[in-house]
Amino acid sequence: MTYIEFIGPPGAGKSSLHKKITKKSNIYGGTPEKASERAFLDNSIFDTNIPKHYQILYQFFPTPLKKIFSKKVLRNYLSPFVLTDFMLEHQEFLEVLKDILKKEYYKKERVLQIILKKSENYQLGISTIRENEKLLLDEGFAMGAAIILWLSKTKDFSFQNYFKTIQKYFNAVPIPKTLIYVNCPPKLCIKRQKNRSNVIVEQNWGEMLNLQIKHQKACEKVIKYLKKEKEVQIINIQNEGEIEENKYKLNEVIQNL
Secondary structure (H helix, E strand, O other): OOOEEEOOOOOHHHHHEEEEHHHOOOEEOOHHHHHHHHHHHHOOOOOOOOOOOHHHHHHOOOOHHHHHHHHHHHHHHHHHHHHHHHHOOOOOHHHHHHHHOOEEEOOOHHHHHHHHHHHHHHHHHHHHHOOOOOEEEEOOOOHHHHHHOOOOOOOOOOOHHHHHHHHHHHOOOOOOOOOEEEEEOHHHHHHHHHHOOOOOOOOOOHHHHHHHHHHHHHHHHHHHHHHOOOOOOOEEEEEEEEOOHHHHHHHHHOOOO
């Protein structure tokens, strides 16, 4: 099974590219909505014992209602099953989580939420993937590590006091075969975030441009580590122009993995 992740600063275009690429039948995005739907319709995946008539009824829902149901109901229902499976398969993860939370962050509760979400998304995706599909996660464990560094209370971009924790983290979680680094100039990233009315780097603990650059540096630190220490293949996408051009280029690369 081919396992791939995206990584990159906010506004670089990861989610837009991911949405385009995963329309291909053999590239499975493992999105919570799609993965939750697959798990809901197959009791054997998480041993959920959902009544058959509920599964049949769901298939008659119109598409917009299916999306709402998957996002608002199924994800919350499946969450305990998914996290339990992940913890059982990666028992050292809890100790690493404790180690992560011993460090100082600008938003410690956000760090915890993100890491648990990455774990849940991975387990949902890997448990619902089908034969001959490639799993391509929009943001996985590598992005989780970048967020840890980004939220860290460090005044430079070496992240020295946090990197031993990151090393332990990567020894406890699944590592992608390939990492796709989607990037573009910081000011363009910020402009895109403003256009979608969701400016991730607008925080009360720093100036926007500096926080955007810190996020980029955090991603690059994680990429450097995974390439050197875990022999992860890195694909660089400079996403400044038309997304269609990068979509075709990236799709060709992924099909050859």
